[in-house]
Amino acid sequence: MVPILSPLSVWQLVLSVYLGVAVVDSGDVRAEAAPRAAVQGVALPVERESASDDRSADIVLVDARIHTSDRERPRAEALAIRGDRIVFVGSEAEAQEWRGPQTQVWSAQGRLVTPGFIEGHGHFLGLGESLQMLDLADARSWDDVVAQVHEAVKQAEPGEWIVGRGWHQEKWDAAPEGHVDGYPRHDALSAISPQNPVLLTHASGHASFANDYAMQLAQVTADTPPPPGGEILLVTDSVTGAVRPSGVFRETASALVQRVYQQAQRRRTEASKRQQWLDAIRRANEACLANGITSFQDAGSSIATIDALAELADERALPVRLWVMARDSNEQLDRHLARVRREPEQSPYLTVRAIKRAIDGALGPHGAWLLSPYEDLSTSIGLNTDSPTSIEETARLALREKYQLCVHAIGDRANREVLDLYQRVWAEAFGDRPREQADWQAWGRTLRWRIEHAQHLSPADIPRFAELGVIPAMQGIHCPSDAVYVLQRLGYRRAAEGAYMWRSLIDSGVVIVNGTDAPVERIDPIASFYASVTRRLPGGPEFFPEQAMTREEALLSYTLWAAVGAHEEHVKGSLSVGKLADLAVWSQDFMEGPLDQVPGAKAAATVVGGRIAYEAAGFKLIQE
Numbered sequence: 001m002v003p004i005l006s007p008l009s010v011w012q013l014v015l016s017v018y019l020g021v022a023v024v025d026s027g028d029v030r031a032e033a034a035p036r037a038a039v040q041g042v043a044l045p046v047e048r049e050s051a052s053d054d055r056s057a058d059i060v061l062v063d064a065r066i067h068t069s070d071r072e073r074p075r076a077e078a079l080a081i082r083g084d085r086i087v088f089v090g091s092e093a094e095a096q097e098w099r100g101p102q103t104q105v106w107s108a109q110g111r112l113v114t115p116g117f118i119e120g121h122g123h124f125l126g127l128g129e130s131l132q133m134l135d136l137a138d139a140r141s142w143d144d145v146v147a148q149v150h151e152a153v154k155q156a157e158p159g160e161w162i163v164g165r166g167w168h169q170e171k172w173d174a175a176p177e178g179h180v181d182g183y184p185r186h187d188a189l190s191a192i193s194p195q196n197p198v199l200l201t202h203a204s205g206h207a208s209f210a211n212d213y214a215m216q217l218a219q220v221t222a223d224t225p226p227p228p229g230g231e232i233l234l235v236t237d238s239v240t241g242a243v244r245p246s247g248v249f250r251e252t253a254s255a256l257v258q259r260v261y262q263q264a265q266r267r268r269t270e271a272s273k274r275q276q277w278l279d280a281i282r283r284a285n286e287a288c289l290a291n292g293i294t295s296f297q298d299a300g301s302s303i304a305t306i307d308a309l310a311e312l313a314d315e316r317a318l319p320v321r322l323w324v325m326a327r328d329s330n331e332q333l334d335r336h337l338a339r340v341r342r343e344p345e346q347s348p349y350l351t352v353r354a355i356k357r358a359i360d361g362a363l364g365p366h367g368a369w370l371l372s373p374y375e376d377l378s379t380s381i382g383l384n385t386d387s388p389t390s391i392e393e394t395a396r397l398a399l400r401e402k403y404q405l406c407v408h409a410i411g412d413r414a415n416r417e418v419l420d421l422y423q424r425v426w427a428e429a430f431g432d433r434p435r436e437q438a439d440w441q442a443w444g445r446t447l448r449w450r451i452e453h454a455q456h457l458s459p460a461d462i463p464r465f466a467e468l469g470v471i472p473a474m475q476g477i478h479c480p481s482d483a484v485y486v487l488q489r490l491g492y493r494r495a496a497e498g499a500y501m502w503r504s505l506i507d508s509g510v511v512i513v514n515g516t517d518a519p520v521e522r523i524d525p526i527a528s529f530y531a532s533v534t535r536r537l538p539g540g541p542e543f544f545p546e547q548a549m550t551r552e553e554a555l556l557s558y559t560l561w562a563a564v565g566a567h568e569e570h571v572k573g574s575l576s577v578g579k580l581a582d583l584a585v586w587s588q589d590f591m592e593g594p595l596d597q598v599p600g601a602k603a604a605a606t607v608v609g610g611r612i613a614y615e616a617a618g619f620k621l622i623q624e
């Protein structure tokens with residue numbers, strides 16, 4: 001007897017009823033340009049009424065070298081837009097049929113056009129705030145950092161906080177004098193800022209540096225116990241022998257100083273706080289649009305922030321489309337998830353149906369949770385920052401509310417724990433239903449739960465992403481940025497077989513969502529694209545280049561795959577008829593030509609929903 005429905009399709013039927021979504025049944029979701037069921041099943045509202053008569057478009061874009069990210073038509077020369085949607089993609093000659101008396105003609109002037117890039121893991125407000133702070137990323141030494149702070153101190157009122165971010169001791173030309181584990185001591189910084197508290201966040205976001213005044217305000221001394229999952233680095237004075245804090249706070253210990261800074265911020269007037277918040281949003285939007293980014297997947301905002309963003313979305317004051325992971329206590333999530341939910345069909349500039357948690361820290365500050373000790377710190381296997389039990393509770397909430405769950409995991413232990421945890425929680429939901437391998441995969445591909453970073457994997461866990469349908473959101477640029485200390489922390493063998501396993505993961509059948517983790521890295525997607533296809537370090541050497549992506553894959557990871565990772569590929573991610581007219585025009589064709597010229601590419605124009613949202617100086621889409 002041959003069953004009419006295979007066990008897999010029965011299971012998928014159950015799932016599609018359960019989730020109310022079309023299950024993508026493709027052995028290869030990567031290849032699906034736009035799952036037809038999803039596109040046909042959802043009536044997409046046209047945001048802007050078209051001014052044209054029946055057969056003509058509002059806009060025809062010509063003279064373009066288009067990479068569509070749509071497998072059915074990967075390349076094109078022209079496209080047409082009505083309202084906020086694409087109505088045609090094809091040849092220059094065919095495009096003429098879409099021209100009417102009202103039609104505006106745009107010319108890409110022979111340039112590369114791609115779908116608008118999707119930043120797949122960043123921190124939107126953090127990005128905006130970072131643009132309000134001292135940017136210490138280019139500092140080549142601790143002296144550079146001190147000099148930058150000194151300049152800011154000269155401009156500041158006494159008592160005013162000086163904040164900065166982006167410093168990284170591994171990127172300095174030499175270790176600072178009297179360093180502890182490569183980290184500086186606060187003395188030089190404290191000497192130039194006696195009346196201003198200073199707080200400088202590490203590039204990884206997983207450590208911070210405070211001056212003496214800030215530590216006084218936070219009442220931190222050598223005797224202060226560090227909070228669980230954190231560390232206050234101490235130094236012994238070579239002359240007096242006294243032990244005191246060095247100024248470095250790792251992982252959760254940063255909160256000791258951060259809290260005092262936040263209190264000072266809260267004491268400001270409501271009007272000034274609101275203004276600063278709006279300024280951060282404005283800066284983040286501008287930075288995205290200037291980089292060809294039309295959608296941004298925000299890796300964690302509180303319920304309160306989501307409410308505030310929803311207000312902006314309703315006022316049409318968010319020019320970049322946000323997809324926000326809710327990050328809050330389980331109690332808050334339990335209470336508010338149903339209320340704050342937003343779908344792209346009704347709310348095209350703000351989607352809310354994902355949750356963010358973290359299970360470990362970052363590799364740089366030895367915070368990544370490993371299966372065996374650090375090569376350069378044999379006493380440590382890193383830090384488990386949030387308890388698996390608490391994350392499991394979040395996972396049940398995610399299932400109940402049909403939210404995607406996105407858990408930050410960097411170390412191999414952290415990644416294994418999260419994969420195990422997903423399976424445990426799904427098994428509960430399965431009850432006594434079948435649990436064949438195909439069931440896990442169907443379940444996972446429907447839920448599309450993610451692991452954020454998935455940076456260092458045990459070889460045994462690499463195939464589990466495909467088997468479970470779990471999506472890794474990996475930031476290409478982290479590879480060359482961190483490579484220097486990946487080898488130190490993990491040693492050669494573990495780095496070779498487990499670090500940034502893009503090729504192995506893609507070959508095993510998963511999609512990778514790319515991004516920059518801005519403001520951890522600059523928001524520039526071209527830098528991350530280049531890193532994805534070369535794994536080349538600033539000095540020239542390549543970090544296990546056999547794991548690199550092809551250019552096509554890197555483009556997909558920033559467009560269609562990123563949309564798949566957000567359950568949004570029916571509205572975005574490729575230049576296909578029916579999808580949102582979100583696209584980027586580039587100063588040069590980074591899909592062809594010499595690789596070493598890729599980093600020079602910049603956005604020439606960015607279009608969101610058929611509107612020109614950005615044009616670089618000297619470039620105009622509309623020819624007079």
Ligand SMILES: [Zn+2]
Pocket residue numbers: 121122123299517
């Ligand atoms: Zn992040």
